[in-house]
Amino acid sequence: MQMRETIIENGLISMLCEGFTRSPLQVNELNKSDAEIVSLPGTKMHLAFTTDNIVEEIESGLYDDPYLIGWMTVIVNASDIAAVGAEPLGLLLSETLSDKYEPAFIEEIQRGISDACKEAGFFVLGGDTNFSHSAQFGAAAMGLITDNNIITREGCEAGDIVYLSGSAGIGSAYAFAKLSGFVEVPVYKPEPRIAHGKIIRQFASCCMDTSDGFLSTLDQLMRINKKGFLVNSLPAEYISGDAIEMSSKYGLSPLLMLAGQHGEFELIFTVPPDSESEFLKAAELSGWKPLKIGVVTEERSIKISDGNNFLCPDTTRLRNLLHETKGDLSLYMRRLTEIFAGPVLTEF
Template sequence: MSGYIQSSEIQFNEMLTKYFVKSPLQLNKVNESDAEIFRLPNCETILAATTDIIQEEIEFGIYDDPYLIGWMVVTINISDLLAVGSKPLFILLNETFPSNSSQEYIDAVQKGIAEACDVYAVSVLGGDTNFSEKGAFGATAIGIIADKQKILTRKGCNEGDYIIVSGPLGIGNFHALLKITGQACDAFKPKPNCKSANLISRFASSCIDTSDGFVAALMTIAELNDIGANLNTDIIESVIPDFILEYCIVRKIHPWLMLAGIVGEYELLFTIRSNDIDIFLKESESISFKPQIIGRVKKENTISIKSGNNDFNIDCEKIKTLHRNLIHTGFDLYVNELARIFECLN
C-alpha cells in the first residue's frame, strides 16, 4: 500500500532521485524493478536489494495484529526480491515500536518475523530499534541473482506477450475491507512462493509484484513499457477466490474493487512471450504450480476487457487519482468512486 501523495509514483520517484549519481555497478534504472539490481566490484556476482516499510497499513487498522506485522515486514521485502528473479538471503530490520508496547506485543512481532524468515530461508543480520508514539516497521532484504545473463525487471514485454498472475488475487483488498469496516475476518497471511518465482524468472519478459493491488501493478507495467492490455472476459471468476465472490454478491459489492484497491496479496504479475508459453506451462505443471493467464499485451495504451459486444477501457487516470487522494478523501468516498468506474461491468 503506497501513500500516493504525488501525481504519479513513477514521476515522484524520478523527482526524488534526480540529484543522485547512479552507480555504474547498478543494472536497473529508477522505477524499472521491484528491487535494485547491482554487480559487486571486480567480480561477476549480481545482488538485489530492496527496502520497504509498514506504516499506513497500521494507521488504517489493516494490520493490527502484531504477529501479522512481523510476518509482513519480511514478506513485503521478500516479494520484491522474487519479482527480480533473486534468491533471498538476508534481511536487516528497522523497527519502531509504539512507546506503550507491551512485552507480549513485542514478542508477537518478533515471532512473526522469525517464522517468516524460516519460511523464506533468510537470516536476520541485524538492524535498528526505536520507540515512538506511532509504530512503523521496515526492513532491507538482500538476495543473489544466479542467472547473470538475464536481468528480470518491470520492462521488456511486447505486443502479443501473455499476461499471467502467479496465484489468486483480491485477498489483500478483501482483508482491508473487512478490517476497515470492523468485520470479523480470517487470518491474512500472504506467502510468496519462492519455487514458482524461480521458474517465472527463467521465462518472464517483465515482472512486478501485486503489493499495491493488481490494477496498480498492471498500470505500472503498461506505463513503463508503453503498452496496453486486453484482459480475458472471465478474469474475475478465474483469479478471485469463490468465498470473496460470494461475499461480494451477498453485500452487493462490485468484485472489481478487489482487484482495483491498493492493498495487495503479494503475487507476481508477469508476461511471457508467445513462443515460450507452452514450455513454461509444462514446467509449471511439473512443480504443481498453477499460474493463471489473464490476458495479452497490446500496442494500444489502454487496459480493456470485453463487456458484451464492446471493449470496456478501464479509467486508469481516474484510479490513479483515487489512490493518490485516499488519505485525504476517506475510505467511503474512495470505495464509492472506485465502484463507479466499473459499474457497467456485470
C-alpha cells in the same frame, strides 16, 4: 489517453530522486524493477536489493494484529526479491516500537517475522530498533542472482502471454472488510513467491508483484513498457474465491477487488509465446499452476473482461485516488465503490 495523465506517486519519486546520481553498477532504471539490481564487480553475478516499510497500514488500523504486522514486514520485502527471481541472501529489520506496546504484542510481531522468514527462506541478519509514539516496521532484503539473466518490470512485447502466480483480490477484500468494520474479515496471509520467481526469471519477459493491487500493477507495467493488456479470463478464473464471495455478499463488483490498492503480493508476468510450453513444464514440475489471464497488446490500454463485455477501468484515476482523498480511507472506499457502481468504460 491514459498515458498522458500522471501518476502522483511516480511524480513524487522522480522529484525525490532528481538530484541523485545513478550508480554505474545499477542495471535497472528508476521505478523499473521491484528490487534494485546491481552487478557485482569481478563476477557474472548480480545483487538484488530492496526496502519496504509498513507505516500507513499500522496507522490506519488495517494491520492491528501483531502476528500479521511481523509477517507482512517480511513479505513486502521478500516479494520484491521474488519478482526479480533472486535467491534470498538476508534481511535487516527496522523496528520503530511504540512506547505503548506490551511485551506479548512485541513477541507476536517477532513470531510473525520469524515464521515468514522461514517460509521465504530468509534469515534475519540484524537490524535497527527505535522508539516513537508512532510505530512502524520495515526491512531491507538482499538477494543473489547468480547469472546475467535479469528480469525487471520492463521487456514485454505485444503478443506475450500474461500470467498471474496465484489468485488476485484477497488484499483488497481484506482491506475493504477490515476498514468497513465488517464482522467477517477474510483471511489475509500472502505467501512469499520466491520459488515461483526463480522459474519466472528463466522464461518471462517482465514481472512485477501486485503489492499495490492488480490494476495498479497492470497500469505501472503499461506505462513502463508502453504496451497494453487485454485480460480475457473470466473473473472467477483468477479472482480469489473468498474475494468474490465477499463482493457478492455485499453487492459489490468483483472488479473492485482488483482495483483496491492493498495487494495480495502475487506476481504478474509475461511469457513470450515461444517460451510458454517450456515455462509451463518447469512450473508443473515444481507443483505450481500459474494462472493465464490475458495477452500483451500494442494498444496502450487495459481491457478487462467481466464475462460479458470488456471494461476499461480508469487506472490513472484509481491510482491517484488515495492521494486525492488525502489518506481518508472511508472516503477512498466510497469513491472506489462509486466508480464501480457506475459504468467503468472510460474509453474503448
